[in-house]
Amino acid sequence: MGMLRKNPKLVEIESSDYSEVVILDEPGSKNACHEYLIRYSGDVNPDGMNFNESRISFQNGPIQYSGVNGCHEEDLIAIVIHRLQALQTGDFKCQENALALTNLEEAIYWILAERKLKFFPKIA
Numbered sequence: 001m002g003m004l005r006k007n008p009k010l011v012e013i014e015s016s017d018y019s020e021v022v023i024l025d026e027p028g029s030k031n032a033c034h035e036y037l038i039r040y041s042g043d044v045n046p047d048g049m050n051f052n053e054s055r056i057s058f059q060n061g062p063i064q065y066s067g068v069n070g071c072h073e074e075d076l077i078a079i080v081i082h083r084l085q086a087l088q089t090g091d092f093k094c095q096e097n098a099l100a101l102t103n104l105e106e107a108i109y110w111i112l113a114e115r116k117l118k119f120f121p122k123i124a
Contacts, residue, residue: 010023011036018040019038019040019041020038020039021036021037021038022036022037022039023035023036024036024055028060029061032058034057034059034070035055035056035058036055036056037053037054037055038055038056039052039053040053040054056071058070058072058073059071059072072111074107074108074111077104077107077108077111078108080100081101081104084097084101085101088101
């Protein structure tokens with residue numbers, strides 16, 4: 001999971017039977033890609049296509065120089081946290097969701113901690 005497939009434009013995910021994550025751009029700022037497309041199977045639309053798509057654009061460059069031009073990692077994690085919290089209130093409550101929530105919350109903590117350290121380093 002998280003590894004690139006032989007096709008370098010696809011991100012390896014466990015649920016690839018139903019969806020695929022496509023990398024749309026080349027690494028840019030800080031050696032990271034910024035544009036992704038999630039294709040997921042669904043009903044055939046009037047054009048005869050059987051994939052639905054969601055595009056995700058990440059911030060490209062520092063906001064102070066580039067302006068706000070995309071989402072951040074913690075934005076997507078926050079969406080997943082919100083969904084899992086909702087699932088935990090119903091029939092899909094389980095230990096696995098609780099563990100995933102804990103780890104996702106920790107991920108946001110560390111992402112924000114790294115950003116704070118970058119902009120506000122400790123004075124020795």
